Amino acid sequence: MASWGKRRTPRPPRSPIYADPQHHANKKHWQAARLPCARCRGWIDYGGPATLTTRTGRKVQNPRRLVVGHIIAVDIARRHGWTMQQINALTNTQPECQNCSNRSGGQARVRKVQSAALVRKAVANTSRAW
Ligand SMILES: [Zn+2]
Secondary structure (H helix, E strand, O other): OHHHOOOOOOOOOOOHHHOOHHHHHHHHHHHHHOOOOOOOOOOOOOOOOOEEEOOOOOEEEOOOOEEEEEOOOHHHHHHOOOOHHHHOOHHHEEEEEHHHHHHHOHHHHHHHHHHHHHHHHHHHHHHHHO
16 A cells, blocks of 8 residues: 555554455455446446546545445444444445445544543553653
8 A cells, every 4th residue: 555645644554344354355345246326326447446646646535436334334333333344234334436446445443443542541640650
């Protein structure tokens, strides 16, 4: 992913949700279903590449690429005590285009949760030092 250009923040470690074999089975299912994006109803570039190269040679995300989205967001489902099987159940996923997935902020939400946890940890460390 070094070709993705400059990132101001390091990419957070991928959630184990995406390493689950069920996640790949879901992707295969939606890949075969060829439905439009569940959020914007726009077309999805099912056969297309993950990245596109601009005229200046820069690599950018293919905005119409298929992303398997979660209907109940992963962090919310976790907070409610869902198991990985429940979170990654086919019925909790939907096909989304990369654009909508970015907007819904799956990764952004992960980042927010992680930074909140870091803040809590920092506060805890400080109070222990007193
Ligand atoms: Zn969309």
